[in-house]
Amino acid sequence: MQALLSYDQSPPFAAPLRFFLSAPLFGVLAGLLAIVDGPLLFASRWTPAALAATHLLTAGFMLQIMIGALIQVLPVVAGANLAQPLRTARRVHPPLTLGALLLAGGFLSGTPWLLQGGALLLAAGCILFLHDAGRALRGVPSTSPTIRGLKLACGGLLATVVLGLLLAFALAGGWALPLSDLADLHAAWGLAGWAGVLLIAVAYVVVPMFQLTPGYAARPSWWLPPFIVGALLTWTAALAVDLPWLRISAQVALIVAGSIFAGWTLALQRRRRRAKPDVTLRYWQLGLLTAMLALATWSAGAFLRDPDPRTALLFGVCFLLGGVLACIVGMLYKIVPFLAWLHLQPLGRGAPPMNRLLTDLAARRQMGAFFVACALSTAAVFLPDWLARPAGLAFALASAGLLWNLAQAVRRHHAYRRAKLDA
């Protein structure tokens, strides 16, 4: 009954899988871009290559995994069922994929219509998803900090999309807007309001569940996501009314909130009851430690009168690659083998266990490549002439390794399914 029920409630495997399999391809592209453009990519966060790579990672790699994972976990962590998850996936995946590619192409080539087209397609994909997720979440009371966080994260995605559209059209059309300030705000909503709040909301469930840690205490759990969104609203208002001190206060609040969450989770993980550290735990430890390092870098940059221009790059590399992306990939190593196993359960006993669908050795090898890629990318901020291309190569290989591992799990899933159905 248990297997039947779980299967019955789970969206079809094909719904989230398309996002999980296409996501690493954006990592491969970002790595290839670093190989081709080399030191240029690390010259400044504003170079066409850096903007293209950033959006391949955020609007490509990360967004695909986060949307795919939400389609899968909304019923489990929030009791919010998408009416037709496969239809949602089929409608959302093409514009997200094409949009991220066009946007990166637009940045690289400086072609206005590519920038605008890419931004419009990405926005269409996000809004289609938010529409369906909003319908599923509407009427679901916020009975847990996770549900409140998921709703706020959806708001964070909407704010990121609106600002992104504005920036793309302003850039393409040469509108007289404070592009640098707006880009910072867009990045803050994307990284903190969407990715950060989503990660926190999901961590409240998955960290105790998979790593057998104590739970997150209720009171700070309730307040952390709205605190982050409040800080972002304050930052937005400070920009609108031109109050630099208020903007800096909001940034400090974000740095504090992010550091508290990372330190809190690391402390809980030290008290875990699952003795053997698995790949997901290691990925999360890397992610949380690197995110704390990144936030320290940001605070140094925010308070120095004349910060080194590499500070912003260092923050971006650490927070995106080593921080958020590491946590997301770590989660993927729990989600994909579980789904591959779950969707074999209706075929009866004898299905291969999760660790045969995706072996620990393969996951550890890929993790090693990812860690090397993160270390090289961080070092490349200081030694771009020497390390930009090796970092790109390492990241492309790590992303390809992730795709290979996920594809192997899916291949084994289908092989068993075919054998069982033919028998």
Added chain:
Amino acid sequence: MSDDIRLLDARFLPPPEPFVQAMEMLSELAPGERMQLLLYREPHPLYRVLEQNGHRWQTLLRPDGTFEITITV
């Protein structure tokens, strides 16, 4: 009243053990009996089973992050 509540502390059990053990305990309860499940998350898949079977439940979030789900069959 609390004496006749059966307790299942599933906070440090790996998935899917909490669900499996909760289902086992539920199947052992007679009509009108109650059980209390402790978890560090809200068990939405279990809620759905409870709803389908006409059971009632109440959830309380304790300060330490434990969800206390009291189920009456």
